[in-house]
Amino acid sequence: MARVADQAGYDAVWVGDSIVAKPRLEPLTTLAYLAGITERVRLGTAVLLPALRHPVVLAHQIANLDQVSQGRALLGLGVGWSLPSAERESAACGADHKRRVRRLEQHVELWRMLWRGEPVHYHEGDVDLVDHTIGPLPWEPAGPPVLITAGNRGEMIPAQFDRFARLGDGIITTYLHAEECRVVREHAEKALAHHGRASFDFPLCVYTTVRLDDDVATAQRVTGEFLATYYGGGVHQRGTMGLGPAGAVIDALRSYAAAGVTDLCIRFVGDDQLQQLERFTTEVLPALRG
Numbered sequence: 001m002a003r004v005a006d007q008a009g010y011d012a013v014w015v016g017d018s019i020v021a022k023p024r025l026e027p028l029t030t031l032a033y034l035a036g037i038t039e040r041v042r043l044g045t046a047v048l049l050p051a052l053r054h055p056v057v058l059a060h061q062i063a064n065l066d067q068v069s070q071g072r073a074l075l076g077l078g079v080g081w082s083l084p085s086a087e088r089e090s091a092a093c094g095a096d097h098k099r100r101v102r103r104l105e106q107h108v109e110l111w112r113m114l115w116r117g118e119p120v121h122y123h124e125g126d127v128d129l130v131d132h133t134i135g136p137l138p139w140e141p142a143g144p145p146v147l148i149t150a151g152n153r154g155e156m157i158p159a160q161f162d163r164f165a166r167l168g169d170g171i172i173t174t175y176l177h178a179e180e181c182r183v184v185r186e187h188a189e190k191a192l193a194h195h196g197r198a199s200f201d202f203p204l205c206v207y208t209t210v211r212l213d214d215d216v217a218t219a220q221r222v223t224g225e226f227l228a229t230y231y232g233g234g235v236h237q238r239g240t241m242g243l244g245p246a247g248a249v250i251d252a253l254r255s256y257a258a259a260g261v262t263d264l265c266i267r268f269v270g271d272d273q274l275q276q277l278e279r280f281t282t283e284v285l286p287a288l289r290g
Helices: 002-008 027-037 055-068 084-092 097-114 158-167 180-194 216-230 246-258 273-283 285-289
Strands: 012-015 042-048 073-077 120-124 127-132 146-149 170-174 204-212 242-244 263-268
Touching (some): 002 273, 012 027, 027 055, 055 097, 055 127, 170 180, 204 216, 204 246, 204 273, 273 285
Parallel strands (some): 146 170
């Protein structure tokens, strides 16, 4: 699928993150592999859960991925859901689930210190740095772009937008109706202004779901069954999704662009992932590129 995307002109390929909550490929080693078999696509996490890992080790891993991919790494970051499965996952990884927000912020702060290549002094929690540096450094001095989650499920939480304005280069969000994305951008712009950041052309990426099928009802049924199995009963079907024939999918995804979304991370539903990607490439992508 990564090779198809690379050759077909997609901007990025993305991988999710879960250690014990659900079976997934490990994101950074997978992206390192994909770096070796692709040439141009960005390599993104949608989304990485930094709080499950140690920030210094992760800073090294991300810098290495960015270096071997020649600057193609792209980081979507989240704190995870407030669900029992997420709490159990934190416990399994030796992490304090209640501190996951501060832990994410600590990660980004430390990464950017370490990616400068200068000796770092830092003392907080389980991190004790005294004149430490890491290498290799990221491909670009600023490191990979960091997209912070905000506005998920249409919940406009001020602290999330403040976190983006302090630490992020963009926003990644999910389970939104297209029209809610205008509100996300408005909140984000206000937060940026509050922190004296004048750039309002930041990326706004939506992680959304697509199922191509000639029959809308069939696409809806397959999507419901797939998500129920994937989430173990917690069906996440809120928001605008592209379900049905190409025309319906195109209309749904264009509604995001009209609401100020700059990028879409597409999750294809079903066991026929490659076939869905190939059909999307033929029937939908040209209309979105046009």
